[in-house]
Amino acid sequence: MKYQAIRTSAWKANLQLPKLNLVLFTFGNVSVIDRALGVFAIKPSGVPYDELTIEKMVIVDLDGNTVDGDLRPSSDTLTHAVLYKHWTSIGSIVHTHSLYATAWAQTQRDIPIYGTTHADHTTVDIPCAPPMNDTMISGNYEYETGIQIINCMKEKGLSHEDVEMMLVGNHAPFTWGKTPEKAVYNSAVLENIAHMAYLTEQIEPKSARLKDALIKKHFERKHGPDSYYGQSS
Amino acid sequence: MKYQAIRTSAWKANLQLPKLNLVLFTFGNVSVIDRALGVFAIKPSGVPYDELTIEKMVIVDLDGNTVDGDLRPSSDTLTHAVLYKHWTSIGSIVHTHSLYATAWAQTQRDIPIYGTTHADHTTVDIPCAPPMNDTMISGNYEYETGIQIINCMKEKGLSHEDVEMMLVGNHAPFTWGKTPEKAVYNSAVLENIAHMAYLTEQIEPKSARLKDALIKKHFERKHGPDSYYGQSS
């Protein structure tokens, strides 16, 4: 019973992925952490979204060991575990193979910031981590994927609290957030940004990045100390 | 009670945006003005479309001050206010981040008139206002956005009664009209025109603009004094 809350919210969040058109079949997963208990709930591996139930969500500790549940957890579980361990302020992680974000990941390019839709969510190009070296791949692959994400953020001087989305080169996107609602929201926003950036370059290959004043303005009106977007809480 | 009419029609018009596939989450807003009362009803900021009610629509005056309503109005409210103040014949304004129109805005290019679908609605390329200078951006940003739209129309010698749609460079589209039905219709038409123009250039980068005789013919059969499209009123 003590896992019921994260099981329920992980189940609800996973069901958002097909509704938002972010997954084909089982190609995605959401997890939600309970920091007090030191465990997270994650989608079971290979189970179709329309067969998911609250009870089927698997409870895993931060080393990726199953603590409770009858099914095998997502094959990406260790990536989630590593991110939760290093980034103690995040509450939920989403992984999808959404169409446009995955295509960008397959090019190994960062997604340039071309407009205010992008700037409303982050002030930098969406980072794309390079593929790992062969030793990491043939070793503890999913663990190393998490380390790769963390290292890429460090090398680019980015904070996971400012930038809640990343592409893993040749693979696909990961997003995160304080809540599952925010983490799923970020996946849908990333797909939207990836789609718009693709179209922008197709229409005009020489399109310029958004200028600094607009980046700053749009991000701050939504996220700065004097933000005036949304309702005050 | 005296605001019920514009609240209701603004609510209805806002609900059209997700139905017409013009918005992701809360990325858009519609307002409707009551010229006699000198106020307009607008979507509250950051509220999801499926949680909107008539009562939640915010009533604002032409300086952007909230006159009635419990919620904070759209962060784009001052842009709406400026346009209503300067263009006294318009009754409604729509702002979205629809996919293709926004991609064109991100290239800072006008959308060339390539066919009769475009000419049925306007005789000129869809104008794209350049991004503002940094002083305007860091100043009263939403107010200046309205001024930028108005100035761009002036510089291009266009009337807001002939051309009811515009892209704001690196940002997204705005459309307007005498009624909320027409303003929302214009947003959907603009997205359609933007999509077709994108495909046209992809198929044949050297495509020619529509010739003058066809522009004139198509616009006049729908809008001229001897128009014969639709039912006579």
Added chain:
Amino acid sequence: MKYQAIRTSAWKANLQLPKLNLVLFTFGNVSVIDRALGVFAIKPSGVPYDELTIEKMVIVDLDGNTVDGDLRPSSDTLTHAVLYKHWTSIGSIVHTHSLYATAWAQTQRDIPIYGTTHADHTTVDIPCAPPMNDTMISGNYEYETGIQIINCMKEKGLSHEDVEMMLVGNHAPFTWGKTPEKAVYNSAVLENIAHMAYLTEQIEPKSARLKDALIKKHFERKHGPDSYYGQSS
């Protein structure tokens, strides 16, 4: 009462257009002819598809004069009338502004035959009629559009019984058939062919046209005297 049959089938066929995703708002129309009575039923101008009723369909003669009905017929009525007059074996005509077919029309290019999906329906590139000269445009425009379609078929040596679809340059597609079901089917097939040809050229700009043996084989297995596609009637 004597027009009930064509009114009903024109109404049904018009309703297929939004279902098949071929029209935005009112941008399309279907007509169905009664050859014995010398009249056809056509969509009223500017009426949204969800407000159409059997009674609203307008009955028009082959000179485009309204014979029965309270509403103004489609502004494209004279184009339909001309085609019915010259091509006595066709029973229905469809006009849409469907996305991909219209984009090809805006480039003034024929759609090359790249695969068997195309060859299953016609053995030639989908013809695109050039835009009319200015005198024809400013004259009896819709009448001349029909003449332009007929002349383009003649110049290319094509029969309207073999090729039941055409693009009008800078405008949009027209399709026809012996029955309304077939004419609407042709509009959806044309949009599919246009979409695939677009993708084919994007993936490989030097793609070759389908070779003659495959064109012949696929067309004949569906349409030749020894066809073996579908159920024998």
Added chain:
Amino acid sequence: MKYQAIRTSAWKANLQLPKLNLVLFTFGNVSVIDRALGVFAIKPSGVPYDELTIEKMVIVDLDGNTVDGDLRPSSDTLTHAVLYKHWTSIGSIVHTHSLYATAWAQTQRDIPIYGTTHADHTTVDIPCAPPMNDTMISGNYEYETGIQIINCMKEKGLSHEDVEMMLVGNHAPFTWGKTPEKAVYNSAVLENIAHMAYLTEQIEPKSARLKDALIKKHFERKHGPDSYYGQSS
């Protein structure tokens, strides 16, 4: 009654094609074999998916002769028969004209392996068989199509158990599998891979193929002897 099992599962599998957005009208078909009886059930030719019933599925032997059923079988029946005869371990075959896979087929290019979504399903580029020579085309066309698929696999040194999907040049995709569920799944996955590869090349024409270590890792975690994707059976 002895054909009821394959009729039912073929019927169910055929209905998945429109649900997964893989077919327009009747442009596709699924068959399911009963190895003990030496016959397979296949969609009747030209019958719309929403008019399909279990009883309408046609029972055919491995030479393509109808054994049971009132309707003519799919015009592609002989291709299915040839594949079943040569590849004795497969249980179901799917043919569609899905948009992106068909566009790749029209370019006669293999689909390069650009990411893990692809590697999760096969370790090689998706093979595209060249169009047949004219004698084969004008001869027993559907039979030769099967032979062409088998020969292409042989020439590329591929096993039909490792690679369950192929493009036929200028035509469209075929997929197969041990079960109808798997064969249909493969068609949807192929369309997804084809779409992503298209976008990848549009965004960055010089994108590199996925490196070997990642291909191996992703395929093996899902299909190798130590696979850990999905639930153990």
